Amino acid sequence: MSTALAFQNTSFDVIDQNGKPWLRSPQIAEALGYSQANRVVDLYARHADEFTDSMTAVITLPTSGGPQETRIFSLRGCHLLAMFARTSVAKAFRVWVLDVLERLGESESSPQPRLATKVERKPLVDLVKLWVSMAPIGYGPAFRQVNAAFGVASVEEMTTDMVLRATGWVQARIDAIQRGTATPTPAIAVPHALPALPDDLRERLKAHANKCLDFTGDVCTRARQLMCEGSRLSYEVASHIDPLFHHTPSGYLNKTRVYDAMTTFSSSGIKAIEAGTDNIYLTARLMEGLAAIR
Incomplete structure (x- = not known):
């Protein structure tokens, strides 16, 4: 792969990973306006749980001082880094990454789906309240079950499609209670x-x-x-x-x-x-x- 990529004054040494361009963390730090090369690695470390294996990896690269382990990021990973960065060029870098993704036709790395608004989440929240009123479960544990089922930390991180699927997920549990097929809970001795x-x-x-x-x-x-x-x-x-x-x-x-x-x-x-x-x-x-x- 011979893709040449440059953002403003930074020219990237592109790493070919499965036919797709990945970028080195020191050069990403430079492009984002950081004066220290390790700032991107620190930024990643604070949000590591939000990156997948398709977004970042550590590989060994030859350097003037010998082989050295270097963290690299896919374009999608670069976009997420720029979402967390607070430098003056972070927004311009995000736009540049999306332009490159569009140019390369990488649908996998397209912008993240739109998050659901509070109004769009309300039917789900109301349905969870109904579920809690029918089952021996608290509000917090109920939402933790919903969040875990869809891989998010809270409903605020759900897309519109996820909210629709989560609504169906909760409704299925309410239907099970109404049919009497829900897992019985031990009765309280009175x-x-x-x-x-x-x-x-x-x-x-x-x-x-x-x-x-x-x-x-x-x-x-x-x-x-x-x-x-x-x-x-x-x-x-x-x-x-x-x-x-x-x-x-x-x-x-x-x-x-x-x-x-x-x-x-x-x-x-x-x-x-x-x-x-x-x-x-x-x-x-x-x-x-x-x-x-x-």
């Missing part, structure tokens, strides 16, 4: 001679459970929105404070600790919020279930 509760108390318990469900959904949704906003801001903060760290083992360790703190505290907070609101809702469901026993 006394045989419970006193009959007044009808008005049962209605108030039911209304309370619905309020708890709405509260759980609203709080968890808002918390995830704040986490996503915080993640975007942490990337910008990281790009500004990176020059403050010395490029030594101790400096790198300190930088890693700071980056980890910015990205993991919010995630832990989300889990705690989900667990707390789930407990509130499940307590309400337990009282409602006891009230139904005659």
Whole structure:
């Protein structure tokens, strides 16, 4: 393969991987406007879970100092790197990558499908609430099951097609409950001679459970929105404070600790919020279930 690629003042030494052009991380760093060649590798390390084997790899390349392992990226991987980069030329680099992809006719590496809007996700969210109201499962665990089934961290990362398929996935579980074919859960041991509760108390318990469900959904949704906003801001903060760290083992360790703190505290907070609101809702469901026993 003899594809020649250049972006502004950077000429790439193209690596042929299965007939497709891949680029070296040091040259990508240069094209993105970084002064240090390892910045792209650091950027990749902070988002490694979002890259697939078809987007990046480590290969051994000959250098003036002998064979050396080098991380390379496909054009699709380059586009994702530029999405995370906060340099002044990152946007222009993304446009250039997409132009190259279009020119080469690589449909696999075309722009990512459009993410679903909040309005488009609402039917799915409402259906999950219905599922939770029918099954002994909390709001957080229910959404974690949906997200895991479609390989995303939250519904905010779903495309319109994924939302449609996820809606069908949840509906199938609701249908199974209505048909009585869902996996039974162990019954809660209760006394045989419970006193009959007044009808008005049962209605108030039911209304309370619905309020708890709405509260759980609203709080968890808002918390995830704040986490996503915080993640975007942490990337910008990281790009500004990176020059403050010395490029030594101790400096790198300190930088890693700071980056980890910015990205993991919010995630832990989300889990705690989900667990707390789930407990509130499940307590309400337990009282409602006891009230139904005659």
